[in-house]
Amino acid sequence: MKKIMNGNLVVLIAVILVSHSWMITNIEGHAYLGKEKVTRLHFYFHDTLNGDHPTTVPVAYPIGTVISPSNLAPSNAVYVADDPLTDGPDPKSTVVGHAQGFYVFEMQDKVVLIFVMDIGFTSGEFNGSSITLFSRNPVLETDREMAVVGGRGKFRLARGFAKLHTYSFNLTGAGAVVEYDVTVFHYEI
Numbered sequence: 001m002k003k004i005m006n007g008n009l010v011v012l013i014a015v016i017l018v019s020h021s022w023m024i025t026n027i028e029g030h031a032y033l034g035k036e037k038v039t040r041l042h043f044y045f046h047d048t049l050n051g052d053h054p055t056t057v058p059v060a061y062p063i064g065t066v067i068s069p070s071n072l073a074p075s076n077a078v079y080v081a082d083d084p085l086t087d088g089p090d091p092k093s094t095v096v097g098h099a100q101g102f103y104v105f106e107m108q109d110k111v112v113l114i115f116v117m118d119i120g121f122t123s124g125e126f127n128g129s130s131i132t133l134f135s136r137n138p139v140l141e142t143d144r145e146m147a148v149v150g151g152r153g154k155f156r157l158a159r160g161f162a163k164l165h166t167y168s169f170n171l172t173g174a175g176a177v178v179e180y181d182v183t184v185f186h187y188e189i
């Protein structure tokens with residue numbers, strides 16, 4: 001009987017030791033993720049609200065709002081987007097990924113989007129990986145900045161910032177073409 005209890009004690013201590021070493025492994029998770037590094041990403045984002053092939057559509061807006069070509073961006077409307085990302089400003093240039101998510105138009109005192117998107121890449125070194133943006137986006141300012149709050153794949157645990165520059169903007173025409181220059185801190189996986 002005593003022997004069995006001692007045996008249980010050994011098992012218990014072994015479990016504690018194993019779980020303890022498991023915890024240590026996780027504390028040193030940085031080593032597991034590899035060295036931190038910085039990557040700069042450069043691409044163009046095409047957001048089209050109008051025409052035969054809009055990439056962004058309104059899904060919710062206040063009662064009484066009429067969405068029409070002359071009122072494509074009413075305040076408090078929610079838009080769902082699947083926007084192509086390309087390597088050049090021309091919409092026909094090579095697609096390198098997609099921005100999928102949604103934004104809310106907010107116009108209390110100035111036009112601002114609340115922007116929530118997964119920016120996923122489909123070519124090059126980061127094919128299959130994505131960064132996550134969640135930020136305020138004052139779209140009428142030609143230059144602005146958004147926060148990178150996370151990522152997937154090679155961008156796991158990413159953080160950083162995206163500098164945006166409006167290349168062209170015509171709500172009733174081709175929509176917006178925005179140049180993105182993103183600095184991402186992530187790990188060598």
Ligand SMILES: *[C@@H]1O[C@H](CO)[C@@H](O)[C@H](O)[C@H]1NC(C)=O
Pocket residue numbers: 122123124127128
């Ligand atoms: C990106 O990855 C997918 C899935 O692995 C693959 O099918 C595709 O060919 C890749 N694209 C490029 C351009 O490398």
Ligand SMILES: *[C@@H]1O[C@H](CO)[C@@H](O)[C@H](O)[C@H]1NC(C)=O
Pocket residue numbers: 170171172173174
């Ligand atoms: C915006 O696009 C529309 C439709 O293509 C066009 O008629 C209009 O002239 C454009 N506006 C500007 C400022 O380029």
